[in-house]
Amino acid sequence: MVIDCHGHYTTVPREAPAFREAQIAGRSDAAALLQAATAVTDDQIRESVKPQLAFQFARGTDVTIFSPRAAGMAHHLGDAGANRQWARLSNDLVHRVCTLFPKQFVGVCQLPQSVGGSPADCVGELERCVNELGFIGCNLNPDPSGGHWTAPPLTDRAWYPLYEKLVELDVPAMVHVSASCNPNFHATGAHYLNADTTAFMQFLLADLFRDFPTLRFVIPHGGGAVPYHWGRYRGLAQDLKRPPLADLIRDNVFFDTCVYHSPGIELLLKVVPADNILFGSEMVGAVRGIDPETGHYFDDTKRYIDGVAWMNAADKGKIFEGNVRKVYPRINGKIPS
Amino acid sequence: MVIDCHGHYTTVPREAPAFREAQIAGRSDAAALLQAATAVTDDQIRESVKPQLAFQFARGTDVTIFSPRAAGMAHHLGDAGANRQWARLSNDLVHRVCTLFPKQFVGVCQLPQSVGGSPADCVGELERCVNELGFIGCNLNPDPSGGHWTAPPLTDRAWYPLYEKLVELDVPAMVHVSASCNPNFHATGAHYLNADTTAFMQFLLADLFRDFPTLRFVIPHGGGAVPYHWGRYRGLAQDLKRPPLADLIRDNVFFDTCVYHSPGIELLLKVVPADNILFGSEMVGAVRGIDPETGHYFDDTKRYIDGVAWMNAADKGKIFEGNVRKVYPRINGKIPS
DSSP: OOEEEEEEETTOOTHHHHHHHHHHHTOTTHHHHHHHHHTOOHHHHHHHTHHHHHHHHHHTOOEEEEEEOHHHHOTTTSOHHHHHHHHHHHHHHHHHHHHHSTTTEEEOEEOOOOTTOOGGGGHHHHHIIIIITOOOOEEEOSOTTSSSOOSOOTTSGGGHHHHHHHHHHTOOEEEOOOOOOSTTOOIIIIIHHHHHHHHHHHHHHSOHHHHOTTOOEEEOGGGTTTGGGHHHHHHHHHHTTOOOHHHHHTTTEEEEOOOOSHHHHHHHHHHSOGGGEEOOOOOSSSOOSBOTTTSSBTTOHHHHHHTOTTSOHHHHHIIIIIHHHHHSGGGGGTSOO | OOEEEEEEETTOOTHHHHHHHHHHHTOTTHHHHHHHHHTOOHHHHHHHTHHHHHHHHHHTOOEEEEEEOHHHHOTTTSOHHHHHHHHHHHHHHHHHHHHHSTTTEEEOEEOOOOTTOOGGGGHHHHHIIIIITOOOOEEEOSOTTSSSOOSOOTTSGGGHHHHHHHHHHTOOEEEOOOOOOSTTOOIIIIIHHHHHHHHHHHHHHSOHHHHOTTOOEEEOGGGTTTGGGHHHHHHHHHHTTOOOHHHHHTTTEEEEOOOOSHHHHHHHHHHSOGGGEEOOOOOSSSOOSBOTTTSSBTTOHHHHHHTOTTSOHHHHHIIIIIHHHHHSGGGGGTSOO
């Protein structure tokens, strides 16, 4: 079985962003638009995920761990109340996809973070999604300011109330920023990768996993710059008298495979322990075209992994399925192996 | 010949940072400490660069393009006047190294950037360094705020006065941030790599090199996350109707080889055209230890390149020497080939 740990509902019916726009603008039609977004039909939902289902079929992936559109979270735009309403709608729409296609999609939730808000604000929506909607994880934005980086590092105790709940529910967080409102940072071409790199270095520097031995983070987009600079990080860890990287990440930090060319995937699989890699493609995501050099979609990452001749089937099995089940254990109650 | 395009004067005599500390604190002994830093003896200078000379000898590199300590620039700490004084001292000390060891070191200057300052502030010091001290390039900080990213993108017209001078003098800029005062960003483990990634995406999005066809930037640390995500960038360029990456960077954007393990160097050499790679090690820099897996220094990047069996001698010659001479043409008047 092949489980894709990283998919966003980028094709959500237009009623959802239409509500968000009105909500943020403070327009009087926001309430009506919220109602319209809540009232989209099952047929609209089915229609909206046709591209994902077609890619799953064409590429031979079985299940997608599915969350609201990352850029759409835009935690910098609303206050805690507005973002709670928006997270709730976004998560409910993902839940409807998962209910209509229970074998193809399992839910991961957006959190109602906000600038200056408290991580504790997120606990209620996380509990609702896990306990009531059957979601198996969340996306955690390390920079709710959208490119100004005003929140404390992920290893700061301010985040601990959320981590306590993650541990209690036994669900992981994918570290995933949203849109950038800083003109220096293109979202998918800079901000996303920078956040991945930044989070990893924060984890390297602190003893967060001594406080939370079972807390698990997935760093998406192949870990940003980290595997390419694995020697740099091994050397920094050594200079700073930190544990060796393999020990540091073993039970707590995982990379997905959203790297859109063979040489990058080769590098990732070569330097990062196979136990710490989860299959991901982020299909219908950041890069939607076909690579003229291969004739295949850039984001068809399964092909690149299939093409790595030197990795054995057991390790590929971990990447495609086993590790995902280990990191997101609640999937086992929903998708039998 | 092997020319290392990326070395900082990290071993500068302690009189220099002692002055800077007093200057930033506004202490009354700052003037005396400036005098003391200016008065360090030639013997002190010779002693200070013994580690670099020993590494050059041991590793078989001939020349280092040498600039003030990157983290020491700390443009966020002073105003334009203070930073001009500090840049001047830092550049003068590099110049003394280059004068004492003219076959081993060639200078690149620190610019007196500041938060809210104008790139035009830098033109005078750049001219002085190139025309009077014989420097062959500069380091340009895309984020003088030290991790808050408040300056405009490098493709903004606000930077054009500086670019006009770079073009006129025919010297390149290495895009290099300094220390981070944002607790989210570890300097060498996150901020440096993020800046490299960010700058590349800015270049991808704009037509800067249509306005300045001969402007040249070196993106250090192997290009941050970029080569690892080369497929992502090829795909983004295609989706955004931008030129193919090889065309976009051809005469204008270059990566150094400061990547501290073999798999990373292999990837860099595989995906980036050989014409756009310059040898660099940043030795006595970010990572100072010996890799227990190889028994060699992490930052001995020449070894990794030497070990790439599939690249021919002509391409390696470009990386070790030819491209450096092309990007920093003023080196030719100082170091005969």
